[in-house]
Amino acid sequence: MATTPRPRRVLILGGGLSGTLAAAALAPYSDSIDIVERHALPDTPQPRRGLPQARHAHMLWAGGADAIESLLPGTMEMWLRAGAHRVPIPNGMISLSPGGWYRRCWPEAQYLISAGRDLVDWAVRTQALALPGVRLLSGAEPVRLLGTRSRVTGAAIRHGDGTEEVLEADVVIDATGRTSRAPQWLAALGVRAVPETVVDAGVTYASRRYKAPADTAGWPVINVQADARRAGPGTAGTILPIEGDEWLVSLSGTRGAEPTSAEAQFTTFAGTLRSPLIAEYLKRAEPVGPVTVARNTANRRRHYEKARVDGFIALGDSATALNPLYGHGMSAAAQGARALRDVAKDSGIASKGFARRAQRAMARPAAAAWLLAVGQDASFPHATGKKPNLADRLASRYINRLITTACSDFTAVAALTDVMTLQANGTLLVRPRVLLSALRGPRLQPLPGPALTPAEEAVLLGRPVPTSAS
Incomplete structure (x- = not known):
């Protein structure tokens, strides 16, 4: 007589962007997903407790927006209908780089979504919570992980009334962000601490x-x-x-x-x-x-891909927290969630070693965003943490040369844009045509100031905006 397959359960700690993206990634490959969130989540694009960074500028680069759309089709339309802007790059940016002002005469190479963080999160949350099998437990918080030093099997959560509940799962995903207590919880199970790298420009x-x-x-x-x-x-x-x-x-x-x-x-x-x-x-x-x-803006990377424990995955800021200056946090998390989905599709969440395989796959987009952030931050005076070595300094010199070239060369600006938006990895910057562009250097004189349209200049001067200006 055939036996009934055991239900495949997922437990997600944290109901923010990373947590809801993780739910979207694993919903097709699980029977139930519980999302544990300490604070109430609004039904509209409104501020929520526990996300102070929402009050600051967030850019969702093309690499992140495309990843989200692949996980939750229709999210892009929700953003745009609610007032978000799709900004073409480079022609939709007035940008002063370390190498000078970028020109705006080039065709669109990539794009970004410009919107308030509350709107971005709301559309993802609305889509994810409507998926079959996804349940939100708000007003609850995790207090410890369950399992052994070789496998996490669930977590104990505390509800608002003080009662505790044990939730077992095939996979536990930590999406609690920068303040994650997972290192302490894993240590309590006897799991050896993973390496951690910090670069803080203050x-x-x-x-x-x-x-x-x-x-x-x-x-x-x-x-x-x-x-x-x-x-x-x-x-x-x-x-x-x-x-x-x-x-x-x-x-x-x-x-x-x-x-x-x-x-x-x-x-x-x-x-x-x-x-x-x-x-x-x-x-x-x-x-x-x-x-x-x-002020909590340090780049902090916990190398969970090196952990010797199964059943546990860290996503987003819980694993790789980035200086928000470069706008890669949301995009890296989205690409990590997409990688999580792809591993689940290939092997199933209940397969042996699934969590470890997924964590290694998720580390790749996180590493790309990490290099973009720390390559700049480590060079600032008084930065603490890992210092640039000779190879880092040589790479920085090359990137600065390429940035200067990009102010007047489309090959250079397109390559930098593809990498900055996380649509390509850093190896693109050393392909022959890009190397030749950097070697050749700037082809035009630097712009003396920003390239403004008539409408942008009119606003700057306090004049009526020309209706026909573009």
Whole structure:
């Protein structure tokens, strides 16, 4: 007589973006998924507790947006219908790189989704929680993992009334973010600690929302980057057009040049960047909220792909937390979730060694985003953690050469854009045509200032926006 197959259970700790993407990845290959979330999750694109970083600028690069769409078809349409912007790159960005102002005459190479974090999360959450077998346990939190030093078999959770419940699972996924207690929980089971790498440039963020002085449809992302080659701390700023005809503005500085929460100083700090362009635009906009500050921005990578334990997976910031300056956190998590799905499709979640295989596959996109972040952060004065070696310094020199070339060469800018948006890995930058482009160097004189459209210039000057301008 045939036996009934044992149900395949997944337990996800954390109901944020990483947790709901993990649910989307494994829903087709499991019978039940429980998502344990400490805070109540709103049914609309509203702020939620436990996500203070939502008040800061988030760019969802093409590599992340495509990964999310592959996991949850229709999410892109939900974002755009709710007011998010699809921004073409490089022509939809006014960007001052360490090598100069980027030109905007090139065709679209990639894109990004510009929206408030609450909107991004809401669309993913709505889609994921509607999948068969997915159950949200809000008002509950994990307190310990269950199992042995060779296999995690579940977790104990505590509900809001103080009662505890044991939930068993074939796979436990930690998506609790930067403050994850998984290292302590695993240690309690006797699991040997995994290696950890930290690079901290001491970046502080200050962000504020503004009512835009013009319709944000078609409005560019404005980005003034830091230059680690300059003496002293690095400062940067970004204006993102988001839903509701608002701008989300984030300013940042490394140790010695940190912005504060003082509202009167926000525009003043923007004026100290390598270009005063952001400050000039802010003079034309109306603040609609307070200044919020974030300081927990260190790059921290826990190498769970080296762990000798099965049944446990860490996704997103729980495994690889990145400095938000480069906007790769959401995209790396989405690509990790897609890799998780692909391994589940190939071998099934109940197969021996599934979690370890999945963690190794998920480490690849995380490693690509990690290199992009720490390659810059480690070069700033007073950065702590792993220091650049000779190979790192030579690679940095090459990348800076390529960035300078990209200001006037489409081959270089397209390659950098593909890598920055996580649509290609770093090996693209050393292919013959890209190497030749870098060797040849800039082909045109540097732009003396930002390349503005008539509409963008009119806003800057406080004049009526030409209706026919593009």
